[in-house]
Amino acid sequence: MSKKEKIFRTTKEVLKTAKRRKSSSTRWLQRQINDPYVRQAQAEGKRSRAAYKIIQIDERYKIFNLGDSVLDLGAAPGSWTEVALERAGGFTLAVDILDMDSIKKAVILKADLQEEESVELIKKLSVDKFDIVLSDMAASTTGHKSTDHIRTQALAELAALYAVDFLKKGGTFCAKVFQGGTHGDLLLDLKKNFKTIKHYKPDASRKGSPETYVIAKGFQE
Ligand SMILES: C[S@@+](CC[C@H](N)C(=O)[O-])C[C@H]1O[C@@H](n2cnc3c(N)ncnc32)[C@H](O)[C@@H]1O
Known part of the structure; x- marks a missing residue:
């Protein structure tokens, strides 16, 4: 040529x-x-439409109790953190690899959760273990289905490790997973550590999106 x-x-x-x-x-x-949820988020001053996903999960599975402490993994821009503060209101720690605007009453940590030192940073900032660990962590999608699947699965597995480290007995873990739900080792680990495990795709999660959520309750130390 x-x-x-x-x-x-x-x-x-x-x-x-x-x-x-x-x-x-x-x-x-x-x-x-x-998108009606984008319009609703703008009208109600939410940081993102993702707020309605955790609201709908809570409406179905009652994950927040007044006074609960919350560890929010992959929290930016912060709409889940705001919902957690409204619905639970205990000590709330929001972690993301990206910068996040401050949220009244939340402690914000900028850290890569894939780095082991993040565990220590979270320990230093927390007063106690948490009632709830949330993870809406998502890797930027490549459009290549199996690569995206593997990366989302890896983040869900990582979030589950944080849950095991940081949940109080009886605590709740709610995380984004790939459609089809948790399977393999992750599901086995969750079954070992929690009393109940449910999968749910809230209406606010886009139909075409491969995400769904796992809600694991009753953490057994
Ligand atoms: C879908 S967004 C979360 C939206 C959030 N729940 C809300 O309602 O505003 C996913 C977040 O996961 C974060 N994330 C992905 N990988 C991460 C990592 N290794 N460490 C920390 N955050 C990570 C991204 O930076 C992104 O902000």
């Missing part, structure tokens, strides 16, 4: 991806505009 042909081919490829990018961002924009 001549140099000219090579350049021509590369340019064509770049244009093709730009076109794909454009149509996927247009699709995203259209979805945002037509």
